[in-house]
Amino acid sequence: MARTPTDIRSRRREQTRSEIIAAAWWLAERDGIAGLSLRDLAVEVGMRAPSLYTYVENKAAIYDEMFAAGYHELAEVLHEVELDVGDPISALEGRIAAFIDFCQASVPRYQLMFTRAVPEWRPSDAAYAVSVKTYERMTHDLGRLGIDAPEAVDLVTAVTAGLAAQQLANDPDGDRWRRLGRDAAEMILAQTRRM
Amino acid sequence: MARTPTDIRSRRREQTRSEIIAAAWWLAERDGIAGLSLRDLAVEVGMRAPSLYTYVENKAAIYDEMFAAGYHELAEVLHEVELDVGDPISALEGRIAAFIDFCQASVPRYQLMFTRAVPEWRPSDAAYAVSVKTYERMTHDLGRLGIDAPEAVDLVTAVTAGLAAQQLANDPDGDRWRRLGRDAAEMILAQTRRM
DNA sequence: GTCTATATCCAGATAGAC
DNA sequence: GTCTATCTGGATATAGAC
Numbered sequence: 001m002a003r004t005p006t007d008i009r010s011r012r013r014e015q016t017r018s019e020i021i022a023a024a025w026w027l028a029e030r031d032g033i034a035g036l037s038l039r040d041l042a043v044e045v046g047m048r049a050p051s052l053y054t055y056v057e058n059k060a061a062i063y064d065e066m067f068a069a070g071y072h073e074l075a076e077v078l079h080e081v082e083l084d085v086g087d088p089i090s091a092l093e094g095r096i097a098a099f100i101d102f103c104q105a106s107v108p109r110y111q112l113m114f115t116r117a118v119p120e121w122r123p124s125d126a127a128y129a130v131s132v133k134t135y136e137r138m139t140h141d142l143g144r145l146g147i148d149a150p151e152a153v154d155l156v157t158a159v160t161a162g163l164a165a166q167q168l169a170n171d172p173d174g175d176r177w178r179r180l181g182r183d184a185a186e187m188i189l190a191q192t193r194r195m
Numbered sequence: 196m197a198r199t200p201t202d203i204r205s206r207r208r209e210q211t212r213s214e215i216i217a218a219a220w221w222l223a224e225r226d227g228i229a230g231l232s233l234r235d236l237a238v239e240v241g242m243r244a245p246s247l248y249t250y251v252e253n254k255a256a257i258y259d260e261m262f263a264a265g266y267h268e269l270a271e272v273l274h275e276v277e278l279d280v281g282d283p284i285s286a287l288e289g290r291i292a293a294f295i296d297f298c299q300a301s302v303p304r305y306q307l308m309f310t311r312a313v314p315e316w317r318p319s320d321a322a323y324a325v326s327v328k329t330y331e332r333m334t335h336d337l338g339r340l341g342i343d344a345p346e347a348v349d350l351v352t353a354v355t356a357g358l359a360a361q362q363l364a365n366d367p368d369g370d371r372w373r374r375l376g377r378d379a380a381e382m383i384l385a386q387t388r389r390m
Numbered sequence: 391g392t393c394t395a396t397a398t399c400c401a402g403a404t405a406g407a408c
Numbered sequence: 409g410t411c412t413a414t415c416t417g418g419a420t421a422t423a424g425a426c
Contacts, residue, residue, distance in 0.1 A: 034314040038402065051410050059402065115310055119229040155375055162357020180350055183386055191382035233420065246392050
């Protein structure tokens with residue numbers, strides 16, 4: 001692992017790139033995900049807008065990176081939740097709660113990942129692939145809880161997405177819908193047995 | 196009811212205003228709800244942008260009118276669904292299906308009413324009041340189906356919103372989630388009895 | 391009522407000097 | 409690598425002539 005000058009330079013580049021993405025998250029928090037501006041972003045990291053183009057291809061590439069990072073984080077969060085197959089209700093409840101927590105932790109991240117809040121942007125194929133991978137992990141875990149039928153999985157995603165959406169839209173800092181996670185888990189599993 | 200010249204003039208004004216709103220829906224369908232442009236809108240009704248200001252206060256007022264109209268339409272749609280108290284499962288299923296149909300019928304309308312797809316706009320108090328009225332009617336109907344507890348109502352809104360969101364995001368022209376409406380109704384009512 | 395012209399502001403992206 | 413200057417294109421809204 002020789003430290004050639006090229007290595008060092010590319011490490012610096014990577015680090016600056018990370019700073020840019022971090023600043024983008026901060027600005028998205030301040031101005032909304034759709035309000036992200038390259039001018040502001042540049043200033044935030046001590047540059048002018050044109051200099052950003054040394055580090056990122058264009059604005060869409062920034063959104064792509066944020067989107068993929070979001071799904072990596074989600075996969076990690078869900079991975080950390082205990083998955084006790086002997087108590088599927090609690091297991092499902094825990095995952096629903098973790099998902100809602102994840103959404104509440106960053107509204108712009110939620111908007112970027114799950115809504116079409118950025119009018120002219122859609123994830124690239126590469127970024128989209130990351131999201132698919134995360135969904136595959138999720139369905140795998142649901143299978144271990146006895147939720148196998150595609151319809152049952154769709155029901156889980158719908159209920160979870162709905163709880164999160166209502167929570168963020170109507171009670172962003174509270175837990176009015178998050179509290180219903182246990183009921184939701186109970187009823188989904190009961191219905192799964194009937195399907 | 197005398198037909199004074201003022202009456203006629205204000206009728207014409209109202210009609211032009213309606214034409215503008217209708218054109219706005221059409222353009223929203225074409226360019227997305229957030230992509231609505233006053234220039235294009237004016238051309239669509241045979242004017243230039245400045246002339247619109249004779250009919251509407253500003254762009255936000257157009258969104259307000261569309262938003263309120265959306266909730267009026269939703270109230271109407273739900274009102275037309277049969278509400279057979281003797282068969283609450285079918286009654287709830289019907290309302291869920293009607294809601295999803297309503298959302299699928301116009302994506303921009305859905306985005307305007309239920310998502311924050313228009314970055315710099317929020318409904319005025321007057322427009323918001325219309326939505327509240329519609330929700331009150333909905334909860335009243337749910338009460339007649341035996342869904343009384345606030346938590347149960349929240350569960351219904353979450354599940355319904357979730358089904359619609361997944362349907363529009365992942366299968367906009369199909370019925371992959373709409374199909375689950377009966378299961379959803381069943382499980383909600385079963386859970387309601389347990390709550 | 392409708393227009394042209396314009397004010398004001400913003401955006402993403404590129405050319406080319408240093 | 410970073411900058412200034414600029415291109416290109418958009419937006420909402422207003423002033424004031426007709």
